[in-house]
Amino acid sequence: MQQTSTLLPGEAVFRHVIKAGDYWIDTLRRGQALRIVDIEGNQSADTLFFNAADVADRYSAVDTIREQGNVYLSCGTKLLSTSGRVLARIVADTVGRHDTLGGACAAESNTVRYDLEKRTMHSCRDSYLLALAQHDALGLGKRDLTHNINFFMNVPVTSDGGLTFADGLSGPGHYVEMQAEMDVIVLISNCPQLNNPCNAYNPTPLEVLIWDGDVA
């Protein structure tokens, strides 16, 4: 479902551009709203969430889609953790459909999908691993890199059980916004994939904005 936001960029307490192929990691406090903007369009934002108070409790793609009974994420989706708690809710979305089945690209899966000799191309998992290594005080590592959300990616499932990678429904300036239901660590890889249309073969920047919210 498409829904615009009433929050004004000028009132954001934090703004940051994630360059193509870079990562961003930060903690979102309960009640804060996070907007991810697809500045130039068709750019996948590979995103993970962790319960900041218990990092073993983290975003669970399978629990999220099963409990909402739908494989696509959009406005109204509750992002559930592995223990079934609500980490955040999607409160605005100008795209209407986001993927959480396709996972993140990695050097190793690239060898299978494209060519064994493409093993050295930059990938989301490389960004994730560097992020966790450079923030090792969080105590996170490879085992914590579970199945992520691909904001702005369109991966339709067919009725006969196929999986297709379609052109993105997003475009320049489209955004998705979520409100944290607890303190969460957010990790985003701005996807560097060059081998398929998820970034229109040309990775571009994303912007993240944060607003303080009313915490009842």
Next chain:
Amino acid sequence: MGYVAQRGMLRGGGELSTENSAGYETIIEGGKHWSFNVGGGTLLRLTDLEGGANAGMLFYNPQNTLERYNAPDTLKCQHTFKLTKGHCLYSDMGRIFCSIVGDTHGWHDTVCGNSTRALVAERWGEKSYQAFRNEWTQNGYDAFLVEAGKYGLGRRDLAANVNWFSKVAVADDGRMVFDARFPKAGAVVELRFEMDTLVLMHTCPHPLNTASEYPRKPLKLRFGKTQPVAADDFCKNSRPENLRGFANTDLYRRFAQGT
């Protein structure tokens, strides 16, 4: 038991070479859990004896359990949402734990996760160990935690699992539909392991199963050995991606495992 009659339906599957040698066969009752290590070259045949079984499964490299089954990679590498014959189950390192060399069921889920204690209690009511002993209502998530713990693994190590013998389809608008009409008594899946693998499993109900009573369906497992993978192997050649997955797995076995 219909499963004997179904055996003739395994076209092109791995040939069990254990008919006259030392294989192993066991039945895991519904609502239980188990784990085991298998070597590359093992053929595991799963049989849904009564129809309606659900077998949750996770896979790890026993030499480095950070390498584990990755459902998103498995699906996107093969452009599929369901699992069936011809598909390979990939690790996050671009290697193949096992190939599905036989399947009379036709559609297996790997995106719905597990039943939980809360889900089981809400849907069927909780039967405690104190009152019901081993007929208690075990759930898939706790079952995996118990098995994972035997290898030093925990909450952080669970991932999206396979749910053998459970079909969940998707409508055009994304709605997920558990197909309760789909169970087939005697349905068989055959897994050919392409590398050494640690397998965690449970036979707890699928989380979208809305049966009126807690489904407690048995699963038969039969272990044997397979022949080496032929150049014209069905799974290896079912997609160009799988040729590359087999090449990665072969490199690992040759240079890291020396086999």
